[in-house]
Each structure stands twice: as structure tokens, then as C-alpha cells.
Amino acid sequence: MMAALIFAVSLVTLLMFFVSYCRSLMAASSRHTLSAEVRDVTGIKDLPCARDYVKVRQLLQLCPERPDDRAGLRAVGIYYDILDMTQRSIARLFPQLSDWTEHERAGCAGFAAVALDRCIAFNRETLAREGEY
């Protein structure tokens, strides 16, 4: 009985801490202003929306990842997949949940776009440094 209770509570807190951890990753990059180049490439005009995530991830695959961003992108990727699954299933029954998942997925897209921006800048720097030699 005790083990079942601890298991249930731990699962709930695991999910809660995971959501908060991903939100803290996204919050840490929320002050970053996207460059005009990334806006052009991704088609993001003002603020990123949920649909932009897939496009940005595809662009990120073309660009060698910065080692600093790898773990964060993986965690946010898992978060996006969970949100996507929720959106396709139970969120259809609850409009408020649907709005929330949409908002969160837009946050994931924003995080990925910032990572893409950093990635482009990083590769440009690397190329410039190699050009010096």
C-alpha cells in the first residue's frame, strides 16, 4: 500500500519537475532576440508558434549542434513529444488543455530557434577561426 502511494506520488512529482525543468531551460533563453537570418530561414515573423518546432528541428539537423545545447535540446524534444501526444489525445476533449499545450509547444519552438541562432553563430565563428590559419 505504502509502496503504491509512494510510486503514484513520485510519478506525479517526476512529471511536474520535468515540466518545470524544461520551462526553466526555455525561460533561460527567452531573453534572446532572434537574428534576422534565423527569422528568414525559419519564416518566424514575430513570435514562434507550435508548428515552427518541426521546421526548426529539421534545420538544426543540418547544422552541427553546439555541445552546450545538446542536452537541453534533447530534454525539450522529449517535452515537445509529450505535449504533442497530449494534444492529439486528451487535449481534444479539454479546450483549455489544448490552449496550454499549444502555448508550451510554441515555447519549445522558441527554444529550438534560439539554439539554431546560436548554432549558426558558433559555426560562423569556427569557420572564421579556421580561415585565419
Add this chain to the structure above:
Amino acid sequence: MPGPLASVIWYLGAAFELGFVVCSIYRKSFVRYLFLNVYFLLTLSSSVFRHFVLVHSGVSSDEYRYTYFYSDAILTLVLYGALIGLYSKVFAELRFSRYVRASAVLLLLGTAAFSYAVVAQSQERLSTDFAYELSQNLYFVGLVLTYVLWGAILKLGETRTRLVQIVLSLGLYFSAYAASYALINLGSMDSVAGFIVPVVGCLLPLAWTVTIWRYSEDARLVPAHLVAVQR
């Protein structure tokens, strides 16, 4: 002897633990996060000792199980110490930080004394299911303490990125461990937990290393962005 996958996980975990200590020294944060560094140094020493016992006595021996769970209980208590360090950082600017620290130390000593009494009375049972129960309860207490700290962080509007992410990673770690041990206690799922537990053990040093490496001590975030439901 453990299989190749278990060995890879073991080496990865040890590398991440060492990585955290090296990163802390490189980023000049070793003293600032002293308890976390001490915890990983002890974990590393304990891993080497466990490996030594494993090689000499075998994975299914009583000696190995006893060493594993006894060192695990001690390491969890050291991690409580690290958690108290995080509490004092969060409450540092408040007037009652002294009381918070005193209560945390009392709680730590109480848990240590209770665990010692329980283990001393049940030494012969430490190689049975009882060991899983003890671990499950110790991790659950850690989970509750981390949850309270997280609540305080949200309430006080903490903005330090490093501190926030370190506490959240710790919450994930305690939750995953408590859930894994509870799963074992619910049914005999040794094989599943035997895989999950070491993997989760690798994730905590990895997450903390990324945090220390990626963000400076001055990095700040907007507290409102941390709340899942915007108010």
C-alpha cells in the same frame, strides 16, 4: 560480473561525476557548491569501492548487496546535506535563514539517527527486500524536501538560473529513484529497476554539469516563466 551495458553506464556515471567536479573547479564554483562537489567525490569513491567488492565477491553475493545498500543510504544522507546547502542559498537573504538551517540540520541528524537505528536492528535483513524499502523511504524524504524547496523558490521569486536548475534536477532524481524503488517493492521488477536506477544516477551529474558549464552565477531568468499555468 556486470554485462557490457551495465559497465558502460557505470563508466559514464563516473565520468559525469568527475566532469561536474572538474567543471566546478574550471568555472571557479567549487567552494560555492562545496556540498554538491563533496557528494560527487564521495559517490565516485563509493563506486570504486563497490566495483572492488563486485569483482571480488560477485554481483549476487551478500557482501555486494550489503555494500551497495549501506553506501547508498550514506550517500543519500550526504545528498540531504547538499540539499540543506541549497536551502541556505535560497533562504540566505531572509531573516529566518538561521532557523531554516537549524531545522534542516535537525532533520538530517534525525533521519541519520533513524536510519542507523533501523539498519543496526536489521543488519541481517539488509540483503533482502528490506533494503529496497529503506532506499525507497530515504529517496521519498529527499523528494518531499526538494518539493518544499521548489515551492519556496516559486514563492520567493528566485531568479538564479543555476540554483533553479540544480534544484529541479535534484527533484527529478529523487522522484525517479523513489518511483523505481517503489516499483521494485510493488512487484519483483529487479531487472527493470536494475537498468533504470543506474541510468537515472548518470542523469543527475550530467544535468548539473550542463548547468554549471552553460550558465554563469550571474545568469537570471524570469520567475513567471517557471509556473506551468500562467497567472
